Amino acid sequence: MEFDKDRLLEAVGRAAVVADEHVPVRLQITGDGVEMSVSRSDLGEEVEPLDGAVSGELDELKIAFNVRYLQDGINAVPGPRIRMEVKDSNRPSIIRADGSDSFRYLLMPVRV
Numbered sequence: 001m002e003f004d005k006d007r008l009l010e011a012v013g014r015a016a017v018v019a020d021e022h023v024p025v026r027l028q029i030t031g032d033g034v035e036m037s038v039s040r041s042d043l044g045e046e047v048e049p050l051d052g053a054v055s056g057e058l059d060e061l062k063i064a065f066n067v068r069y070l071q072d073g074i075n076a077v078p079g080p081r082i083r084m085e086v087k088d089s090n091r092p093s094i095i096r097a098d099g100s101d102s103f104r105y106l107l108m109p110v111r112v
Contacts, residue, residue, distance in 0.1 A: 001034060001084045002098055003052035008082065009074050011036060011048050016067045018046045024064035024110040029054060029086065038067070063089040064110045073105040 015025045019038045027050075028035045034052055039045040063086055073095040074082060081098035095105040 001029065001052050001054050001086065003050065003082050003084070005074060005077060005080050005082050007051055009071070011050055012067060012071050012074060014048065015046055016071065018043050019067040021066065021068065023067075024112060025067045025070060026062060026064045026112065027086075029058060029061045029063070031058060061086060061089060063093070064112045065093075065107060066110055069107060073107050076103070076105055078103060 012025065015036055015038045018040055019025050020040075023038060023040050025036060025038045028037070031054060033054060034050040035047065036050055037045065037047040077095060077097050079097040079100065083096050083098045085094040085096070087093075089109055090111070091109070093107045093109065095107055097103050
């Protein structure tokens with residue numbers, strides 16, 4: 001998946017308002033795109049389609065992350081675009097600068 005770094009940070013920031021350290025942000029990845037959601041019984045739900053490109057062979061995948069670790073990884077990426085590599089919901093994802101292999105951020109998913 002490829003995203004504009006600033007737009008993704010804004011979307012994750014909005015999700016962080018609802019999420020906390022015990023409530024993960026969920027990504028639903030399909031061939032058509034990515035949708036981010038977070039839900040809490042006391043605050044409600046935030047669902048947002050993410051503006052990005054999905055590549056590779058993937059039917060549908062749901063994966064969840066600690067919102068703070070996701071924000072940290074995105075913030076650390078040098079450059080204006082990021083690439084996020086996701087294999088399945090139980091394996092770590094890699095966040096890197098689009099077009100560069102000099103930086104890698106390993107992000108462990110949360111089981112839900």
